[in-house]
Amino acid sequence: MEVTRGGFVESFHRGSLAIVDAGGALHTALGDIERPVFPRSAVKVMQALPLVASGAAARLGLTDAELAIACASHNGEPAHAATAAGMLAKAGLDATALECGGHWPMWDVAGRALAATGAQPGALHNNCSGKHAGFACLGCLMATAEGRDARAFLAGYVRPDHPLMREVTAALQAATGCNLAQAPVGTDGCAIPTFAIPLRQLAHGFARIATGSGLSPAHAAAAARLRRAVAAAPFMVAGTGRFDTRVMEALGERLFCKVGAEGVYGAALPELGLGVALKMDDGNNARAAEVVMAAVAAALLPRAAPLQPAQATLLAELAAPTLRNWNGTEVGGLRGAEALRQALTVAA
Amino acid sequence: MEVTRGGFVESFHRGSLAIVDAGGALHTALGDIERPVFPRSAVKVMQALPLVASGAAARLGLTDAELAIACASHNGEPAHAATAAGMLAKAGLDATALECGGHWPMWDVAGRALAATGAQPGALHNNCSGKHAGFACLGCLMATAEGRDARAFLAGYVRPDHPLMREVTAALQAATGCNLAQAPVGTDGCAIPTFAIPLRQLAHGFARIATGSGLSPAHAAAAARLRRAVAAAPFMVAGTGRFDTRVMEALGERLFCKVGAEGVYGAALPELGLGVALKMDDGNNARAAEVVMAAVAAALLPRAAPLQPAQATLLAELAAPTLRNWNGTEVGGLRGAEALRQALTVAA
Numbered sequence: 053m054e055v056t057r058g059g060f061v062e063s064f065h066r067g068s069l070a071i072v073d074a075g076g077a078l079h080t081a082l083g084d085i086e087r088p089v090f091p092r093s094a095v096k097v098m099q100a101l102p103l104v105a106s107g108a109a110a111r112l113g114l115t116d117a118e119l120a121i122a123c124a125s126h127n128g129e130p131a132h133a134a135t136a137a138g139m140l141a142k143a144g145l146d147a148t149a150l151e152c153g154g155h156w157p158m159w160d161v162a163g164r165a166l167a168a169t170g171a172q173p174g175a176l177h178n179n180c181s182g183k184h185a186g187f188a189c190l191g192c193l194m195a196t197a198e199g200r201d202a203r204a205f206l207a208g209y210v211r212p213d214h215p216l217m218r219e220v221t222a223a224l225q226a227a228t229g230c231n232l233a234q235a236p237v238g239t240d241g242c243a244i245p246t247f248a249i250p251l252r253q254l255a256h257g258f259a260r261i262a263t264g265s266g267l268s269p270a271h272a273a274a275a276a277r278l279r280r281a282v283a284a285a286p287f288m289v290a291g292t293g294r295f296d297t298r299v300m301e302a303l304g305e306r307l308f309c310k311v312g313a314e315g316v317y318g319a320a321l322p323e324l325g326l327g328v329a330l331k332m333d334d335g336n337n338a339r340a341a342e343v344v345m346a347a348v349a350a351a352l353l354p355r356a357a358p359l360q361p362a363q364a365t366l367l368a369e370l371a372a373p374t375l376r377n378w379n380g381t382e383v384g385g386l387r388g389a390e391a392l393r394q395a396l397t398v399a400a
Numbered sequence: 401m402e403v404t405r406g407g408f409v410e411s412f413h414r415g416s417l418a419i420v421d422a423g424g425a426l427h428t429a430l431g432d433i434e435r436p437v438f439p440r441s442a443v444k445v446m447q448a449l450p451l452v453a454s455g456a457a458a459r460l461g462l463t464d465a466e467l468a469i470a471c472a473s474h475n476g477e478p479a480h481a482a483t484a485a486g487m488l489a490k491a492g493l494d495a496t497a498l499e500c501g502g503h504w505p506m507w508d509v510a511g512r513a514l515a516a517t518g519a520q521p522g523a524l525h526n527n528c529s530g531k532h533a534g535f536a537c538l539g540c541l542m543a544t545a546e547g548r549d550a551r552a553f554l555a556g557y558v559r560p561d562h563p564l565m566r567e568v569t570a571a572l573q574a575a576t577g578c579n580l581a582q583a584p585v586g587t588d589g590c591a592i593p594t595f596a597i598p599l600r601q602l603a604h605g606f607a608r609i610a611t612g613s614g615l616s617p618a619h620a621a622a623a624a625r626l627r628r629a630v631a632a633a634p635f636m637v638a639g640t641g642r643f644d645t646r647v648m649e650a651l652g653e654r655l656f657c658k659v660g661a662e663g664v665y666g667a668a669l670p671e672l673g674l675g676v677a678l679k680m681d682d683g684n685n686a687r688a689a690e691v692v693m694a695a696v697a698a699a700l701l702p703r704a705a706p707l708q709p710a711q712a713t714l715l716a717e718l719a720a721p722t723l724r725n726w727n728g729t730e731v732g733g734l735r736g737a738e739a740l741r742q743a744l745t746v747a748a
Contacts, residue, residue, distance in 0.1 A: 055662075055683060057438060057586035057587070057594070058584060058585055058586030058587060059584075059586075060436075060438070060584040060586060060596055062437070062438050062586070062662055062683070063662050063663065063680075063681060063682055063683035064681055064682065065682050066414075066681075066682075088408075089410070090405060090408075090410050151727075152726060152727075153725065153726030153727035153728070154726065155726045156508065156512070160504065160508060160511065163508065163511075163512055164504070164511055164512050164514075164515035165515070166512075167512035167513070167515050167516045168515045168516050168518070170516070178726060236406060236407075236408040237406055238405035238406030238407075238408060238410070238731060238732060239405070239406060239725060239729060239731040240725065240731075241725045241726055241731070242725065242726060243725055243726070243727050243729065246405070246406075248408055314403075314410055314411050315411065332411075333411060333412055333414075333682075334411055334412065334413050334414075334681075334682035334684060334688075335403060335410070335411035336682060336684070340682075377501065377587060377588065377589045377590065377591055378500065378501030378502065378503045378526060378589055378590060378591070379499075379500075379501035379591050380501070381587060381591065383586060383587040383588075383589070384586065
């Protein structure tokens with residue numbers, strides 16, 4: 053990715069990209085796709101598989117919006133906090149069950165709006181609160197099955213050795229085919245473990261999410277259900293002005309994509325049976341990983357079916373954004389580097 | 401720069417670094433130091449030379465705080481906005497004279513505090529408002545000399561061909577020795593032109609700021625005055641929690657350093673007669689350019705005189721920060737890459 057100002061390249065972002073089909077065959081590779089990377093929040097859809105596959109989501113009557121926020125890195129807008137709170141209420145819990153920590157809403161406008169009310173942020177405003185609420189819903193079912201109190205069962209659920217987190221990790225392992233017991237492990241921003249997985253295997257995991265192929269029947273059905281839920285409620289997966297929300301509002305079920313911290317993206321393209329995983333070396337999301345993701349979608353989706361004009365316009369805009377200064381004057385822009393353009397020309 | 405999580409390198413930042421003496425001799429070079437880079441706000445001290453050299457600062461009785469904010473990229477805290485407003489008032493002007501545009505305070509805490517009062521941000525909250533107020537003070541003197549009305553004279557001052565901006569650009573050219581008429585030019589965030597200058601020449605410019613050597617007597621005196629002012633009022637150059645403020649509060653006149661957008665840093669080390677310029681390829685400031693700057697200061701300053709324990713502790717902390725998640729748990733850290741460590745070992 054090149055960042056230009058006055059037609060001159062001011063900064064640039066390097067990264068790697070893997071596109072893989074459900075059989076594991078490599079479709080496109082750019083950079084080092086064998087180096088393990090922490091997928092961070094990009095794999096929330098995989099971590100949410102047990103919530104649906106276990107029957108917990110059906111039992112609690114979780115809605116599209118609630119399943120979408122279980123896969124989300126959201127802005128902390130009022131509707132996000134309320135939706136996560138609603139999930140917890142269905143499980144007979146509240147925000148005190150969450151172990152993700154609190155922070156000011158990720159979207160500064162939402163943060164200032166909250167501040168203007170005199171309120172302080174809490175765990176519900178954490179961008180991961182929906183994922184954690186989903187964990188709590190799953191934990192509630194697991195506790196009931198063991199005849200245990202849900203609150204007592206959930207204590208310490210963010211730890212790798214907790215039965216709930218073992219279930220979540222097993223789903224991630226099943227989807228990616230990566231032996232996570234051998235993988236480098238770190239602690240994510242929201243306190244759960246994150247495992248380093250090569251981009252090739254991450255992309256393979258997203259191809260499985262796209263197709264269900266290679267997943268257990270329960271996980272395959274859960275993947276389809278979660279993709280449908282996010283397509284039906286894309287606001288919940290991110291929020292106002294956010295890339296994932298805008299793209300999925302426009303494309304519906306044609307594309308499932310999810311940002312992860314540190315410049316990671318994962319995407320499932322069901323029509324093509326492909327999975328995408330990318331990582332920017334420097335960890336930049338907003339102007340590197342997102343822009344590459346838009347370029348990938350713009351290049352690949354027309355292979356399956358033409359884009360509607362509004363869809364094509366949106367992806368073109370997101371793949372080559374204009375940069376403006378505080379006066380609103382255009383000062384530069386973002387564009388794919390030559391290597392990316394070439395790889396995507398071949399891929400398309 | 402390496403970003404680690406769980407002991408594993410999650411992301412990394414590449415860049416270039418030049419350290420040059422006042423005679424232009426290269427002391428340390430890492431990466432490509434001949435490629436032109438937009439210095440952005442790193443050169444505000446050079447752009448402020450005419451404010452002092454012209455006599456405008458003395459005539460208006462500008463204080464240390466006011467001269468410091470003329471070199472600043474500030475947080476938009478109340479004291480910053482008030483100081484910029486005070487400079488304008490001394491020149492018989494107000495915020496409507498500023499052409500930098502407005503934005504919410506750079507520091508999110510200040511932004512939320514402003515939002516909580518029900519107010520909207522204006523040009524005084526722009527991180528460059530002090531620089532622009534300094535321009536306005538200079539323009540006021542220039543207008544008076546021509547017997548013109550200051551407001552009328554200032555109209556369009558951000559344009560490259562305005563007499564005021566030509567004066568500012570001439571000072572930048574004199575300090576860096578770079579022929580700016582031939583340089584790639586872009587528009588900065590605050591609407592003024594920014595010229596791409598090789599790191600080697602930028603570093604040479606900072607060596608001249610450090611020593612006065614190679615500058616006109618008026619510019620040399622202005623450089624010393626501005627360095628003293630920033631050392632006396634380091635809060636004004638950045639603000640609460642900011643790198644430049646913390647470092648200069650601790651080190652006083654031993655180090656003048658200034659961040660620029662897109663991962664640029666410039667610094668003057670008067671004791672050693674050295675100038676420093678660095679640019680991170682990906683434009684990252686907070687966890688790349690700053691961390692390298694701290695490592696450079698920690699390596700070089702002890703060559704002139706020992707650091708006090710508190711100074712050494714601060715620089716060590718800033719050169720290898722700990723990363724924590726929303727629960728406050730340590731999850732990783734930042735550290736210089738091997739190439740940087742080796743270069744600085746030789747430099748020290």
